[in-house]
Amino acid sequence: MLDLTYTAPKPKIISGAKHDWELVIGMEVHAQVSSRAKLFSGASTAFGAEPNSNVAFVDAAMPGMLPVINEFCVEQAVRTGLGLKAQINLFSAFDRKNYFYPDLPQGYQISQLYHPIVGEGEVLVELGEGVARRVRIERIHLEQDAGKSIHDMDPNMSFVDLNRTGVALMEIVSRPDIRGPEEAAAYLAKLRQIMLYLGTCDGNMQNGNMRADVNVSVCLPGAYERFRETGDFGHLGTRCEIKNMNSMRFIQQAIEYEARRQIAIVEAGGKIDQETRLYDPDKGETRSMRSKEEAHDYRYFPDPDLLPVEIEQAWVDDIKARLPELPDEKKARFIKDFGLTDYDASVLTADVESAAYFEEVARGRDGKTAANWVINELFGRLKKEDHGIADAPVTPAQLGGIIDLIGRGDISGKIAKDLFEIVYTEGGDPAQIVEARGMRQVTDTGAIEAAVDQVIAENPAQVEKAKANPKLAGWFVGQVMKVTGGKANPAAVNQIVAAKLGL
Amino acid sequence: MSIDQDTARRVAKLARIKVEEDALPALAQEFNTILGFIEQLGEVDVEGVEPMVSVTPMRLKRREDVVTDGGMQDKILSNAPDAREGFFAVPKVVE
Numbered sequence: 237m238l239d240l241t242y243t244a245p246k247p248k249i250i251s252g253a254k255h256d257w258e259l260v261i262g263m264e265v266h267a268q269v270s271s272r273a274k275l276f277s278g279a280s281t282a283f284g285a286e287p288n289s290n291v292a293f294v295d296a297a298m299p300g301m302l303p304v305i306n307e308f309c310v311e312q313a314v315r316t317g318l319g320l321k322a323q324i325n326l327f328s329a330f331d332r333k334n335y336f337y338p339d340l341p342q343g344y345q346i347s348q349l350y351h352p353i354v355g356e357g358e359v360l361v362e363l364g365e366g367v368a369r370r371v372r373i374e375r376i377h378l379e380q381d382a383g384k385s386i387h388d389m390d391p392n393m394s395f396v397d398l399n400r401t402g403v404a405l406m407e408i409v410s411r412p413d414i415r416g417p418e419e420a421a422a423y424l425a426k427l428r429q430i431m432l433y434l435g436t437c438d439g440n441m442q443n444g445n446m447r448a449d450v451n452v453s454v455c456l457p458g459a460y461e462r463f464r465e466t467g468d469f470g471h472l473g474t475r476c477e478i479k480n481m482n483s484m485r486f487i488q489q490a491i492e493y494e495a496r497r498q499i500a501i502v503e504a505g506g507k508i509d510q511e512t513r514l515y516d517p518d519k520g521e522t523r524s525m526r527s528k529e530e531a532h533d534y535r536y537f538p539d540p541d542l543l544p545v546e547i548e549q550a551w552v553d554d555i556k557a558r559l560p561e562l563p564d565e566k567k568a569r570f571i572k573d574f575g576l577t578d579y580d581a582s583v584l585t586a587d588v589e590s591a592a593y594f595e596e597v598a599r600g601r602d603g604k605t606a607a608n609w610v611i612n613e614l615f616g617r618l619k620k621e622d623h624g625i626a627d628a629p630v631t632p633a634q635l636g637g638i639i640d641l642i643g644r645g646d647i648s649g650k651i652a653k654d655l656f657e658i659v660y661t662e663g664g665d666p667a668q669i670v671e672a673r674g675m676r677q678v679t680d681t682g683a684i685e686a687a688v689d690q691v692i693a694e695n696p697a698q699v700e701k702a703k704a705n706p707k708l709a710g711w712f713v714g715q716v717m718k719v720t721g722g723k724a725n726p727a728a729v730n731q732i733v734a735a736k737l738g739l
Numbered sequence: 740m741s742i743d744q745d746t747a748r749r750v751a752k753l754a755r756i757k758v759e760e761d762a763l764p765a766l767a768q769e770f771n772t773i774l775g776f777i778e779q780l781g782e783v784d785v786e787g788v789e790p791m792v793s794v795t796p797m798r799l800k801r802r803e804d805v806v807t808d809g810g811m812q813d814k815i816l817s818n819a820p821d822a823r824e825g826f827f828a829v830p831k832v833v834e
Contacts, residue, residue, distance in 0.1 A: 271804050278807030287825040291815045292808035308804030336755055338829045386826070387833050394833070395826035398815070533753055543792055543799040 242360070242368035247460070248416025250492075252499040257454045259495050260463075260472050261420050262412035265427055266405050267437040268381065268445040269312045275380055275404035276303030276346065283443055287397040295402040297341035302541050309404040310545060312436045313353050313378050315555050316406055319434045319562055320373050320427075322357025324552050328377075329544040333534045338396050339383035347407075348377035349536045353545065359410075359430070360564055361423045365578045371423050372411040381405045406437070412451065412472070415460075417488035424448060424484060429563050433588055447482040451475045452494045454502070473498065474508040478515050478522055490515035494522050566591055574603025583611055589625045590615075596632035601639055609639055613656050634659050637666035646670060648677050650722055678724045681732065684716070687724065688732050691715045699737065706739045742770040 247258045271281055277292035294301040317324050329351040332344040354376035362368045383401040385394050408427060414420050428446060431437040439446050453475035455463075463471040478494060481487045493515075498508050513522040561569070563585050570581040570591075584594045584607060593614075598606035614635060618628060638655055641647045647655060647670055655675060659666055670676055678684060691712055692699055702708040712733045717724055742750075747767040751758040758766055816822040821829070 273802070273804050273806050273808075278802065278805065279809035280806045286812060288812045288815045288827070289825075290809045291812075293815075294808075296815050304800055304802050306804050307801040310801075334753075338827070338832055385832060387831065389826075390823075390828070390831075392831055393821075393823075393828045394831050395823065395828055397826055533749075535753065543797060545799055 242362070242366055245363045245367050245369055245415070245419065248418070249457075250454070250495055250499060252503045254503050255456060257495070257499050258457055258460055259416055259491065260412050260453045260455055260460055260475075261414035261416070261491060262451040262475075263408075263410045263414060263420060263423065264449040264451075265408040265410075265424065266381075266447050266449075267316075267408060267427070267431060267439075269309050269378075269404035269406055270436055270438055271306060271309050271312060271404060273306055274402040275306055275309050275378065277402055279402070281403045283440075283445075285399055287395075287399060290399040291401065295341070295398055297343070303346065303539075305542070305545070306404065309378060310353065310547065311555060312404075313376060313406050314547070314552055315434050315559065316408075316431060316436045317354030317357060317376055318552075318556050318559055319430050319436070320354075320357035320359055320376070320408075322373055322376065323355030324547075325351065325353055325355055326547050326549060326552070327351060327544055328353040330378075330539040330542045331536045332539045333379075333536055335534060337382065338394060339385045339398070339401065341383075341398065341401065345380050345382065346539055346542070347379035347536075350538070351544070352377035359423065359426055361414075361419060361426050362582065363419065363422055369413065369415070369419055369423070371413045374409045374411050376406050376408045379405050379407055412453075412463075412475075417491040420450060420491055421484040421488050424487065426563075429586065433560055433562055435560075441482045441484075444482050447480055448487060450478045450481060450487060450491060452478065452491055452498070453508075454495050454498045473502070474510050476508065476510065476522075477512050479512055479525065481515060483517075486515055486517050489517070489520060490522055493520060497522065560588070570594075570603075574598055574607065576603060576607050580604075580607045580611060583615070587625070593625055593628070593632050597636050597639070599636075601636060601643070605639055605643075606636075609635055609656075613653065617656075617660055629663065630656070630660050634663075634666055641666060641670060645679060645725065646676055648722065648724075648726055650717075650726075651675050651677065654722075675723065678720055679728060681728060684720070684724050684728050684732055685736075687716050687719045688712070688729070688736050691719060692736060702737055702739070706737075709733050709737060709739055712737065742767045742774065746770075 250257050250259065269275070273279065274281055274292070274295065277294040279292040279295055280290045282290060294303055314324055328348055330346050331349045333347045333349070334344040336343055352375040356375070357373035359371045359373060360368050361371055381400050381403040383396055383398040385396050387394050389395050410423070414423055424446075428437075428439040432439050437446060441447065453473035455471065455473045459471045463469065476494060476498070478490050481490060494513065501508055512525045514525050515522050567581045567585045570576050570584060571578065576584070585591045590610075594606060594610045597610055614628060614630060618624065635656075638652055638659065641655070642649060642652050655666055655669060658664070658669055695715070698708065698711060702712065713726070713729050716729050716733065717726070744763045744767050747763050747770060748758070750770075751766070812825055816825070816827065819827050821827070
């Protein structure tokens with residue numbers, strides 16, 4: 237693997253009335269495990285089912301029901317840990333986190349406080365060419381999701397759907413290594429990308445399958461470095477936790493707002509209360525969730541219904557051996573093997589499908605040309621219709637065929653774009669279309685010469701001007717292209733025009 | 740460790756168990772008796788002894804990732820004091 241080196245970005249600075257301030261951010265990302273059945277019951281995890289139909293008696297906390305763990309969920313957590321280059325704990329255990337809420341029938345969430353399945357890891361968060369933040373992962377633990385409460389169906393009642401109750405979540409906890417709103421969004425995007433590559437979470441933020449709690453504090457320049465040297469949180473400001481965010485845009489807005497709120501308080505001589513806050517996107521502000529504060533005493537204790545999770549190193553090694561190529565490695569390989577720029581390689585490895593598509597087009601062809609066609613023409617065209625790569629009506633073989641036609645000199649680059657549009661909208665074999673519609677490039681110099689002669693003969697005034705100002709030769713090239721229906725080889729036309737005008 | 744009335748009141752509240760004010764001293768006393776017993780257990784030297792999670796040598800039982808349950812909305816809702824349109828209906832809870 238090509239070793240790419242990165243420099244760390246500068247932290248975001250916000251100017252207060254008195255000082256400049258830096259942001260310190262840590263995130264807890266809840267990612268729904270991709271699995272068919274729930275973590276401790278055999279009910280389905282499918283989204284959008286009839287309310288309370290994907291519910292087993294275990295999920296509804298009926299008396300006497302006991303949880304039995306879904307082994308695949310454990311495997312998915314281990315796979316995610318390996319993808320984040322993290323320590324895998326062969327011994328982990330479940331604890332009960334006690335609180336009351338209508339969408340939590342058990343009265344506790346089964347989670348892993350004391351012995352999480354995954355320990356320390358790291359995520360490389362790129363923020364531009366050659367610039368990246370290394371965000372340390374503290375831990376990943378497995379836990380149950382809660383149900384869903386709907387508050388707007390009745391003026392006096394809340395409606396509860398337990399379909400999501402008991403679905404497996406991975407809580408991915410970062411160290412406070414994120415230093416600005418853009419970094420926070422980029423970190424989340426990178427986690428999402430890695431989990432999509434791994435197939436461990438579908439990353440659907442709109443459905444709430446990936447959501448984040450964001451811890452924000454502010455400090456004076458220099459304080460963060462002292463924290464990193466000593467590990468003493470006393471160097472940092474008091475943090476507030478913004479709960480349950482599932483939009484990259486809102487996360488950035490909320491962090492920005494929250495930082496400014498804290499700065500205003502501290503500069504006015506006040507004190508930040510460590511508390512949980514909620515972001516209101518309509519008002520663009522965060523507000524305190526006081527109701528949650530009292531319930532914060534979760535009285536964790538080991539879940540007596542579940543024995544510890546003991547896994548074998550050989551099993552972990554087997555999962556590791558079957559890991560797919562991950563985004564960082566794939567990007568490095570694309571740069572090395574196909575000679576791509578950092579930017580192009582990032583775009584093409586954004587998701588597995590795009591990367592696979594590109595590789596098929598690039599096989600046996602020039603990598604840079606293939607990248608240009610996939611990114612500029614195909615992605616550009618798909619974007620126009622808000623389509624993804626999966627909707628592409630042009631197969632890699634078809635796009636490769638177009639590139640081959642250019643390579644052989646059968647069509648010009650300009651005609652190739654017309655051909656691409658035909659293939660995109662109508663389909664068909666590019667080579668056959670070129671033949672059938674007479675799009676083949678004219679490389680026959682005799683025919684081009686005739687066309688040049690014709691244009692020169694018809695425009696004596698322009699000829700005089702061009703002789704005085706050779707830059708005007710371009711006008712003749714354009715005219716010749718027009719006469720030949722764009723099929724003349726541009727290089728040949730340039731040469732012949734220059735020769736005939738005596739330039 | 741000693742449990743006072745305030746702590747007893749707080750524990751009761753966290754557990755959502757209604758305890759009348761005049762019952763708190765007795766409750767606190769019960770807690771203290773229980774904790775006293777636990778503290779006595781703490782005197783046993785367990786240096787180097789692994790915590791025992793089961794009296795018989797057992798391993799955590801695991802399931803495969805197969806959907807085997809669900810599809811019984813009527814049964815799930817049958818004990819609910821109030822259910823509407825397939826949902827449990829509860830007094831309004833809003834953040």
